[in-house]
Amino acid sequence: MHDKWTSPLFAAVRTNLLRLGVDPETRILAGVSGGVDSMTMLFILHHLGYRVTAAHVNFNLRGAESTNDALFVRKWCMDKGIPHLELQEDTLTYAEKNKLNIQEAAREIRYQWWEHLVHAGQFDIIATAHHLDDTIETVFLNLLRGTGLKGLLGIPPKREMYIRPLLDC
Secondary structure, eight states, X not given: OOXXXXXXXXXXXXXXXXXXXXXXXXEEEEEOOSSHHHHHHHHHHHHTTOEEEEEEEEOOOSTHHHHHHHHXXXXXXXXXXXXXXXXXXXXXXHHHHHTOOHHHHHHHHHHHHHHHHHHTTSOSEEEOOOOHHHHHHHHHHHHHTTOOGGGGGOSOSEETTEEOTTXXX
């Protein structure tokens, strides 16, 4: 069994963070859904000693499942001693009001909230759990759309205030 310093996944994330210029004092807001990708990212950031806070949005789209996801993230963070923020949103109303589909509305809600927290001075960067499979999927989607060379690059490891520490994992 590997310890956290020799695990290939932990080592890859640590290397990625160093490459992105993220030091342990950087205040990281980690977008977490409660799914395996984002919870793994949060776990690794925390165990590597980074100043990380979990940010979960309950979009209220799946009834009890949405509530259970929020409760899971809240309890998991409390058990691990990780600071946790949660936003409750009526995504259907937001989508209708702004003439967006549900996915667009959910994306806009979470990104606006995260960016508000960074602009308010609470955090330095936002970490999302995009990983290698997401990059491959993005490249193929861009190819289907007839992208230029830029679209063949996939998801960048850093864009403005966003980092993706799992991107090549």
